[in-house]
Amino acid sequence: MLQxxxxxxxxxxxxxxxxxQLSGSLESNAALYIDDDKIKLEKIDAEQRIRSNxxxxxxxxxxxxxxxxxxESYEPKALLNFSPLLKKTNIGNYYINYRNEKLGVEAxxxxxxxxxxxxxxxxxxxxxxLGIVNSIAGGMVKYSPLESVQxxxxxxxxxxxxGFNFSDGTIGGVNADVKLSNLLKIKKVKFGIGxxxxxxxxxxxxxxxxxxNTLLTSVRSDFSVAGFTxxxxxxxxxKDALVEYSIIRPELQFDGDAYLINLGYTxxxxxxxxxxxxxxxxxxxxxxxxxxxxxxxxxxNYIPALTKxxxxxxxxxxxxxxxxxxxxxxxxxxxxxxxxxxxLFYKFKKETALGGKYGTxxxxxxxxxxxxKGRYDALQRKYQAKKFTFGQKYYRDISxxxxxxxxxKWSSVFTFLNQYxxxxxxxxxxxxxxxNTIVFDNTLKLKKSKSIRWELQHQWAQGSxxxxxxxxxxxxxxxxxxxxxxxxxxxxxxxEAARLHYYNFGTSFNKAAYRVQASYGRxxxxxxxxxxxxxxVPQSAGLTLGVNISF
Amino acid sequence: MNMYKLLSILxxxxxxxxxxxxxxxxxxxxxxxxxxxxxxxFNEIVSKPVVLSFxxxxxxxxxxxxxxxxxxxxxxxxxxxxxxxxxxxDDSRTAGRVNPLVNGKGWDLHVLLDKNQDLKRELNIxxxxxxxxxxxxxxxYRHQGYVAGDENIIYKILKENQ
Numbered sequence: 001m002l003q004x005x006x007x008x009x010x011x012x013x014x015x016x017x018x019x020x021q022l023s024g025s026l027e028s029n030a031a032l033y034i035d036d037d038k039i040k041l042e043k044i045d046a047e048q049r050i051r052s053n054x055x056x057x058x059x060x061x062x063x064x065x066x067x068x069x070x071x072e073s074y075e076p077k078a079l080l081n082f083s084p085l086l087k088k089t090n091i092g093n094y095y096i097n098y099r100n101e102k103l104g105v106e107a108x109x110x111x112x113x114x115x116x117x118x119x120x121x122x123x124x125x126x127x128x129x130l131g132i133v134n135s136i137a138g139g140m141v142k143y144s145p146l147e148s149v150q151x152x153x154x155x156x157x158x159x160x161x162x163g164f165n166f167s168d169g170t171i172g173g174v175n176a177d178v179k180l181s182n183l184l185k186i187k188k189v190k191f192g193i194g195x196x197x198x199x200x201x202x203x204x205x206x207x208x209x210x211x212x213n214t215l216l217t218s219v220r221s222d223f224s225v226a227g228f229t230x231x232x233x234x235x236x237x238x239k240d241a242l243v244e245y246s247i248i249r250p251e252l253q254f255d256g257d258a259y260l261i262n263l264g265y266t267x268x269x270x271x272x273x274x275x276x277x278x279x280x281x282x283x284x285x286x287x288x289x290x291x292x293x294x295x296x297x298x299x300x301n302y303i304p305a306l307t308k309x310x311x312x313x314x315x316x317x318x319x320x321x322x323x324x325x326x327x328x329x330x331x332x333x334x335x336x337x338x339x340x341x342x343x344l345f346y347k348f349k350k351e352t353a354l355g356g357k358y359g360t361x362x363x364x365x366x367x368x369x370x371x372x373k374g375r376y377d378a379l380q381r382k383y384q385a386k387k388f389t390f391g392q393k394y395y396r397d398i399s400x401x402x403x404x405x406x407x408x409k410w411s412s413v414f415t416f417l418n419q420y421x422x423x424x425x426x427x428x429x430x431x432x433x434x435x436n437t438i439v440f441d442n443t444l445k446l447k448k449s450k451s452i453r454w455e456l457q458h459q460w461a462q463g464s465x466x467x468x469x470x471x472x473x474x475x476x477x478x479x480x481x482x483x484x485x486x487x488x489x490x491x492x493x494x495x496e497a498a499r500l501h502y503y504n505f506g507t508s509f510n511k512a513a514y515r516v517q518a519s520y521g522r523x524x525x526x527x528x529x530x531x532x533x534x535x536x537v538p539q540s541a542g543l544t545l546g547v548n549i550s551f
Numbered sequence: 552m553n554m555y556k557l558l559s560i561l562x563x564x565x566x567x568x569x570x571x572x573x574x575x576x577x578x579x580x581x582x583x584x585x586x587x588x589x590x591x592x593f594n595e596i597v598s599k600p601v602v603l604s605f606x607x608x609x610x611x612x613x614x615x616x617x618x619x620x621x622x623x624x625x626x627x628x629x630x631x632x633x634x635x636x637x638x639x640x641d642d643s644r645t646a647g648r649v650n651p652l653v654n655g656k657g658w659d660l661h662v663l664l665d666k667n668q669d670l671k672r673e674l675n676i677x678x679x680x681x682x683x684x685x686x687x688x689x690x691x692y693r694h695q696g697y698v699a700g701d702e703n704i705i706y707k708i709l710k711e712n713q
């Protein structure tokens with residue numbers, strides 16, 4: 001039925017297409033997993049060695065109305081370690097949207113994405129690499145009665161798996177943001193306030209003593225004057241049952257809250273910023289049973305790790321993941337996290353001793369995260385956490401990045417990273433790791449838009465995988481064609497059989513809105529992280545093909 | 552009706568019609584000082600091309616591209632007319648880092664924030680870096696990725712579209 005409606009809508013819009021506009025994209029990521037002598041798939045995964053994730057998105061716009069659909073196809077099966085609910089071919093998202101800027105109104109029926117404040121109480125978004133497509137299906141209205149006032153109301157159910165499969169909870173939310181300084185016509189100082197309320201309604205008659213509604217509230221403010229900025233957000237979650245190993249425990253209920261402070265100062269050639277955050281029992285899913293699922297399915301809010309995000313392979317081995325949840329276990333009790341990070345950016349000007357001919361860019365980051373100190377009783381499932389006291393150390397890193405252009409052709413990025421990673425708490429496995437990593441990344445421009453890039457990396461680690469060395473060479477024939485070869489070698493691993501080379505080579509073609517990428521080699525097992533949210537992938541070997549077209 | 556049929560019909564449908572060149576959808580972004588910026592404004596710029604460079608603070612090729620653009624922008628501006636916007640796709644994890652980074656690097660670029668990636672999604676951009684050039688409200692060039700020297704192609708297109 002729904003397919004017919006969409007088709008008819010498309011045809012109706014198509015018949016008057018002269019004023020309409022169609023846009024869309026096709027993305028396909030496919031793999032052929034081939035075992036080699038060292039890397040073999042698990043038996044269950046090996047049942048299907050060809051896998052692909054495909055997305056076709058079409059938007060049709062006529063004046064103020066847009067209709068859109070996203071078809072998704074996971075055939076014959078989704079890539080390794082994507083949610084088992086992502087299977088076969090079906091509609092992922094569909095929507096109709098009306099937008100009238102003059103009236104300040106926007107309304108959407110169908111699937112939509114959105115965010116309130118920093119996302120602590122609500123964010124729905126899409127990240128195909130992570131397999132996150134947690135749009136809400138229902139209705140959303142945005143209304144802006146004045147330029148400085150934005151009101152939003154939404155209601156619906158969150159998608160899990162494909163487009164007609166929803167989490168049990170029903171989500172309702174309202175949000176308001178007011179730019180007070182604009183409203184009061186104050187120019188030198190800018191300040192604003194915002195607030196949100198989000199409710200999850202989930203009925204479970206079998207569970208006694210559990211309220212249907214769980215309420216999340218957020219209040220926040222932002223302030224900036226002459227290069228200084230300061231943002232504050234406080235959020236609160238009403239009492240909800242503890243979920244352990246997918247079992248809901250209505251007799252054990254806890255509330256939660258979060259504090260977020262961002263401070264910054266910047267002027268030309270210099271910038272400093274700090275993020276401080278305390279989370280207590282603050283992970284929220286649109287269905288209680290989804291708590292802690294490995295695929296980030298049904299996650300209703302956005303709790304990224306507030307650490308620097310790195311872009312090199314060896315700097316992404318020990319990645320901190322935010323710890324917002326309660327977990328009772330003797331010697332590993334958790335209720336949240338507290339900590340922060342500082343970033344500093346500085347440019348040594350041209351024609352100075354450290355700046356040289358082109359100037360030198362330096363950035364420094366420090367991040368440290370702890371558990372919440374308090375009294376924990378794992379047997380009775382009780383705890384009392386102190387407000388602003390640091391408990392068990394979970395993670396710390398210090399990193400330095402220096403960018404230098406030596407002459408017209410040659411430029412380099414040098415990165416140093418020192419990390420402490422408490423795997424016992426962060427991964428709930430064992431051990432602690434101290435690691436130092438260096439990366440030397442060079443680009444050399446050659447004649448006729450050809451260029452070569454060479455990366456050299458080394459990691460010294462005590463514990464876990466121990467030492468690694470890695471290198472990458474990329475040759476760009478033009479802006480269209482490039483080839484690369486890469487190897488990561490875990491030469492220091494205590495287990496001799498695990499001292500593997502993770503080699504990979506491939507090519508990519510980029511022309512206009514087309515991109516095709518193919519590679520062959522080995523994929524290191526571990527966390528794939530985008531924006532501080534991670535997904536585990538097992539190690540594998542084989543061929544991958546990626547295609548991407550926008551129109 | 553099975554899904555394959557639906558998929559193929561939609562695909563055919565999208566290919567058979569002569570569709571007008573794509574415009575930039577109207578999405579609300581914010582400037583670094585927190586002012587709203589409607590992307591409809593890009594379509595209203597006539598008589599000169601507009602470069603939209605999509606990037607993120609954590610993306611190394613993006614920083615390489617914007618550094619290269621920033622190094623050249625003064626000499627480009629003395630020869631051709633154009634506007635350039637660097638649109639950050641940083642979400643709330645890293646959006647606070649954008650302003651200090653831009654200033655810390657001494658970039659003299661117009662920067663806009665697309666915090667929940669609404670514009671990126673509506674323009675069907677898979678990954679950053681990504682470059683779009685528009686003229687008279689129509690997209691005339693799209694490019695994914697960045698390798699050293701790609702900035703010269705941007706300049707070439709700007710020259711051709713004066």
